[in-house]
Amino acid sequence: MENNTMNNTINITPNNTNNTMDEEKTAQREALLEVLKSKINRQLLLYLDVCARCAICRDACHQYKVTKDITYLPAYRAELVRRIYKKNISPAGRIFPKLFEGKEIDDEKLLEELGRSAYACTGCRRCMVYCPFSIDTAWVLSVAKEILNAAGRGNTMLGELADAAIFKGENIDMFKEILQETLKETEDELRGKLNDPSASIPMENTGADFLYVALAGTHTILPAAMIFNKAKISWSLSMFEAANYGYFLGSSKKAKAIAERIVEEAKRLKVKEIIITECGHAYRVMKFLYEAWAKEKLPFKIRGFVELAAEFIKDGRVVLKEKNFPEPVTYHDPCQVGRNAGFYDEPRYIMKRIAADFRDMAPNKERNWCCGGGGGLVAMSELDKFRIQTGRLKAEQIKKTGAKVLVTPCENCRLQMDSLNEAYGLGIEISSVMDFIANNMVI
Amino acid sequence: MSGFSFFAAGIMVYIAVLVFVVGMAYQIYGWVKAPRSAVRLGIFPKPKNKGVRFFKLLKDSFIFPHSAESDPWMYTFAILFHFSLAAVLFAHFRMVHEFTPIANALGKEGMEKLGAIAGGTLGIILLVTILFYIFRRFFSPYKDLSVFEDYFIVFLLIVIIGLGDHLRFFAKISASEYRAYFLSVLTFRPFFPEAIAEKGARWVLTMHVFFVNLFVMYFPFSKLTHAIGTFAVNSVRSDV
Numbered sequence: 001m002e003n004n005t006m007n008n009t010i011n012i013t014p015n016n017t018n019n020t021m022d023e024e025k026t027a028q029r030e031a032l033l034e035v036l037k038s039k040i041n042r043q044l045l046l047y048l049d050v051c052a053r054c055a056i057c058r059d060a061c062h063q064y065k066v067t068k069d070i071t072y073l074p075a076y077r078a079e080l081v082r083r084i085y086k087k088n089i090s091p092a093g094r095i096f097p098k099l100f101e102g103k104e105i106d107d108e109k110l111l112e113e114l115g116r117s118a119y120a121c122t123g124c125r126r127c128m129v130y131c132p133f134s135i136d137t138a139w140v141l142s143v144a145k146e147i148l149n150a151a152g153r154g155n156t157m158l159g160e161l162a163d164a165a166i167f168k169g170e171n172i173d174m175f176k177e178i179l180q181e182t183l184k185e186t187e188d189e190l191r192g193k194l195n196d197p198s199a200s201i202p203m204e205n206t207g208a209d210f211l212y213v214a215l216a217g218t219h220t221i222l223p224a225a226m227i228f229n230k231a232k233i234s235w236s237l238s239m240f241e242a243a244n245y246g247y248f249l250g251s252s253k254k255a256k257a258i259a260e261r262i263v264e265e266a267k268r269l270k271v272k273e274i275i276i277t278e279c280g281h282a283y284r285v286m287k288f289l290y291e292a293w294a295k296e297k298l299p300f301k302i303r304g305f306v307e308l309a310a311e312f313i314k315d316g317r318v319v320l321k322e323k324n325f326p327e328p329v330t331y332h333d334p335c336q337v338g339r340n341a342g343f344y345d346e347p348r349y350i351m352k353r354i355a356a357d358f359r360d361m362a363p364n365k366e367r368n369w370c371c372g373g374g375g376g377l378v379a380m381s382e383l384d385k386f387r388i389q390t391g392r393l394k395a396e397q398i399k400k401t402g403a404k405v406l407v408t409p410c411e412n413c414r415l416q417m418d419s420l421n422e423a424y425g426l427g428i429e430i431s432s433v434m435d436f437i438a439n440n441m442v443i
Numbered sequence: 444m445s446g447f448s449f450f451a452a453g454i455m456v457y458i459a460v461l462v463f464v465v466g467m468a469y470q471i472y473g474w475v476k477a478p479r480s481a482v483r484l485g486i487f488p489k490p491k492n493k494g495v496r497f498f499k500l501l502k503d504s505f506i507f508p509h510s511a512e513s514d515p516w517m518y519t520f521a522i523l524f525h526f527s528l529a530a531v532l533f534a535h536f537r538m539v540h541e542f543t544p545i546a547n548a549l550g551k552e553g554m555e556k557l558g559a560i561a562g563g564t565l566g567i568i569l570l571v572t573i574l575f576y577i578f579r580r581f582f583s584p585y586k587d588l589s590v591f592e593d594y595f596i597v598f599l600l601i602v603i604i605g606l607g608d609h610l611r612f613f614a615k616i617s618a619s620e621y622r623a624y625f626l627s628v629l630t631f632r633p634f635f636p637e638a639i640a641e642k643g644a645r646w647v648l649t650m651h652v653f654f655v656n657l658f659v660m661y662f663p664f665s666k667l668t669h670a671i672g673t674f675a676v677n678s679v680r681s682d683v
Contacts (some may be wrong), residue, residue, distance in 0.1 A: 042477040043679055049470070050672035053588050054521065056514045070584045079588060091469075092664035101590040128486055130513035131520070133673055134503065134680035136484050221561055292481030342487030342683065366486060369510075 025106070028151075032105045033088055035150045039143040040089070045312045047135045048085045051075060057137070060130040062369055063120060063390045074127035078140040080110060084147075105147065115153050116251070118144045120386065122377055123281075124335035124370035145250020154249055158376050161245035162254045169261035172239055179203070179239060186218045190225050194443060199229040204269065205236035210308070211271040213238040213262055214284070215411055220277045222437035227309055230441065231317040236269055238262055242282035243411070247289070248376025256293040259285050266300055273301040275308055278409035278432050280336030280374065287341065304337065306409045306433050310318040310346040313353070320353050329355040330403035331435075332417070333368040334392075334410030346407055347433055354440045359401045369393045373416025388423045391416060391425075395424035409433045444635050451653035452624075453633030459656035466663030467671070474675065475587065485683035496681045502563060503677040517579070524572035527565045531607075537618055538625035558618065559611070566608040573600050594664055599658045606651035614644035624648075 031062040055075050059065045063072035070076050086093030087102025094102075103110045123138040148154055168175055183201050191199045201221065202208065212228070212235050221237065228235045240261045266274050276283045287302045312318040331351050337343050344365045352358050361368065372391030377383050398406060398420070406417055406428050416418030417430045444453065490496035502508065511518040536542075537558070546554045576595045580589050610616065616639055623636040639645050661667070 040477060041480045042474055043480040043676075045474055046672050046676045046679075049474075050666065050669040050676055052666050052669050053585075053590070053593055054517060055585055055588055056510045056517050056521075058514060058584065060513050064584075068584070070587045073584050073588065076584070076588050079590075099590070099592050099595065125486060128680070130509050132507040133669060133676045135676065136487075136679075139480075139484055142629065187672050220663045289482055295481070339486050342489055366488065 004150055024355050025247055029104065031105050032147055032150055035147050036084065036105065037089070038142065039146055043136070044140065044143060045265065047078065047140050048082045049090070049132075050133050051078060051082065051135055052133075053079065054132070056133050057127040057135075060127040061122075062126075062372060062393045063122075063386075066390045066392055068290060071113060071117045072120060074131075074135075074137040076139050077121060077144075080114045080117060081140050081144050081147075083110065106151065106242070111148065111151055111153055114144050114221055115148050117141070118381060119155050119158075119375075119380065120377070122335070122370050122372065122374035124374055125340055126335070126367075126370060129339065129366055142252075146252065149249065149251050155376075155380060157380050157382075158245050158249040161249075161379060162249050162251065162258065165241070165243075165245060165258045165261075167253060169240065169257065172261075176239065183219070183221075183237070186222055186225070190222060190229070192442065193222075193438075196229065199225070201225045201237055202235065203237050204210060205234065205238065207271075208234045208236040209272045210235040210275045211238050211262070211266045211269060211273070212236070212275045212277070213240065213242040214277045215243060216241045220279075220411070220432065220434065222433040223432070224277065224305060226438045227312065227318055227434060227441070231312045231443075233312075233317070235275075236271065238265055240265065242277050242279045244285045245376065245379065246255040247281055247285050248379070251375060252289075252293050255285060256290065259290045260294070262286070263290065263294070263298065271300060273303055275303055275305055278411065278434060280334040280341075280410035280412060281325050284336045284340055286383055304341070304343060304409070306337075306347050306350070307343060309434065309437055310349055313350060313437075318437070320350075320437070321442060322353055323356040323438050324440045325355045325405075325436075327404040328357040328402055329405045329407060330359050330361055330398065330401040331364075332361065332371065332398075332406055332408035332413055333365055334408055334413045335368070335370050335374060337409055338368060339366045343409075347407075350433060350437060351407060356435060359403050361397050361401055364415055365403060369397055371410075371413040371416040371420075373419070374410075374412050376412075378412055378419075384419075388419050391420045392424070395420045395426060395443070398428065399424070400425055403428060405431060405436075407430045407431050407433055407436050444633065444640070448635065448649045449633065451656070452635075452649045453628065455656045456628055456633070456652065457631075460658040463662055464681075467548055467668075470663050470668055471671070474672070479571040480679075483682050484679050485681050487683055488683050489683045498676045499681055500651060500674065500678050501678060504673045507677075510566075520575045523568055524576070527568045527572070531562070531565050531569065534558075534565070538622045539629070541587065541618070541622070555618070562611050562617060566604065566611050569604045570601075573597060573604055577601065596661070596665065596667065599654055599661070603651060603654045606647050606654065609647050610644065610651060614642065616644060616648070 053075055055073060057074040061074050068401055083101050083103040084105045086100035087104060093100045118141045119433045121138060121141050125136060125138050128134055128136045187201050190201060191197050210233065212224060214224065214237065244258045246253050246258045262274065274286060276286055283304045291298060313320060329351060331347060333344065371394050372387050377387045409412060409432060414430050414432065420426060421428055421430060490499050549557060579585050580593060620636050620638045624639060627634045635645055
């Protein structure tokens with residue numbers, strides 16, 4: 001099964017004779033089942049076995065709460081995978097499939113429904129907070145996505161973006177010069193902002209303490225560079241962007257290949273830590289998933305930029321203009337930063353020192369509503385209308401705070417907030433934490 | 444005991460226990476044998492230490508307070524159902540041995556009265572909550588989410604609870620008579636004591652035990668394993 005999930009999908013070309021058609025169908029079915037079997041672990045079995053279909057999770061999902069469409073009901077999303085599991089793997093289900101509505105793994109209708117359900121899920125894991133059995137629906141759907149990819153039903157857009165990232169990793173020399181050229185301009189801007197002609201944006205800096213992984217574009221490079229230069233620490237900017245479309249696509253092979261580019265770079269430069277920019281899923285991939293995929297223990301620490309920035313501030317390396325920001329400010333806990341990674345306090349510590357009027361949203365922290373754009377939704381144009389519709393709860397939440405500025409350390413969330421800002425006429429300004437620091441620190 | 448009673452309220456009990464033990468052992472073996480997820484799947488905040496984590500596991504498994512925020516109605520009925528069921532199961536131990544300290548304190552009549560009031564109340568709560576369970580599944584989205592198994596289990600429970608309530612409210616069988624029957628099963632010589640054998644209610648008792656046997660046999664192969672699996676999954680919740 002090694003190569004099924006990478007680039008090849010399992011062939012479903014029809015053939016002339018009925019006999020070969022049946023054989024091919026069986027072979028495809030077997031191949032898809034192998035994908036499912038390879039993903040089975042204790043947690044998945046328990047998630048599939050213990051769900052009581054009570055649907056207490058119903059209103060925990062912003063997508064179901066807004067649309068009332070069962071495709072987005074967390075228990076139903078997992079139930080689609082469970083039906084395959086019952087028919088093919090669970091002993092009781094194999095004997096009495098009717099009892100559990102067991103379904104074949106290549107059932108067209110089921111795969112179609114599963115595709116819509118799985119690729120719409122933002123992976124926020126809010127349903128897990130409210131489930132009496134703490135079932136991780138997103139984890140079950142990650143297995144669903146592997147099956148969908150193998151069946152040639154992976155999301156096209158995400159697949160292309162993932163392949164492009166892998167291509168860049170394999171051909172980095174092609175990109176190096178353009179990258180360095182762009183950075184020269186940013187470096188000039190940096191020197192102007194800091195009034196410091198020696199300020200720099202180092203790349204390929206062997207032996208640096210930190211390898212900083214930014215996003216495409218310079219908007220997460222300039223403010224971070226300002227903070228790194230003020231903190232006077234040794235760092236190196238990664239040649240790769242943090243975003244991982246392989247993860248959204250749900251292909252652990254591709255996701256690993258994309259993250260591996262950064263790991264290899266960090267090993268080559270012998271850095272002590274990888275610092276992931278304000279990008280929720282990239283942080284989760286590096287911190288919680290990569291080691292499991294690669295089956296290796298990384299020789300360096302993984303931290304998020306906000307975590308490091310909070311440390312700089314506490315150590316006095318970066319000095320803030322205390323309570324400098326007069327307008328009301330709110331903070332959005334990105335799911336992958338808060339609920340799924342545990343950073344609730346660091347960003348709030350920074351915010352409260354800068355903002356004279358900090359207002360938390362309700363609910364917040366692990367109960368916070370997803371922005372509605374995670375899981376790669378902002379990259380899938382076919383879901384634009386859907387994510388704005390289902391972002392309604394978030395928009396209402398923001399409105400209630402009366403804040404003029406919303407700060408959040410996740411690019412996905414920020415892009416979604418931009419859409420919500422426009423669609424719901426929120427009239428707010430959206431900022432990253434690093435911009436908020438860079439604009440309010442003592443230069 | 445007639446032929447069917449001897450089977451349903453006698454022999455079948457042993458079969459049911461055997462199927463349950465073997466089935467559940469097989470199910471648990473399946474869970475344990477599967478590799479542990481290499482990814483930690485918990486949600487934050489992280490419990491401060493092992494003690495806190497253990498306490499949280501008990502809280503999440505037994506009272507799952509977070510679910511109350513999401514669906515207060517279902518939560519209320521679920522808690523009422525499960526705690527009543529636990530209490531009723533516990534009360535059935537009276538058929539192994541009289542709860543002597545309570546019986547001594549209340550006297551024979553007082554004890555019967557307590558049994559009637561407590562058992563009656565719990566029996567009604569169980570019936571009402573299980574009817575809510577099935578009633579809820581008649582409506583969307585629960586209807587579309589449900590599979591045959593969901594109705595099958597609720598059907599078994601309604602029959603078991605209904606017959607149990609019938610025995611509690613209408614059958615004039617005393618605790619000591621039940622105990623004589625129950626102990627006969629435990630000592631592998633199943634029989635109905637005369638007081639039961641003479642009454643029509645013996646059929647109610649037989650069917651009550653029969654459906655309990657079905658329930659117990661079906662348990663390891665169904666979503667009912669949530670009663671045991673819940674500790675494992677709720678432990679993963681804090682695994683960060």
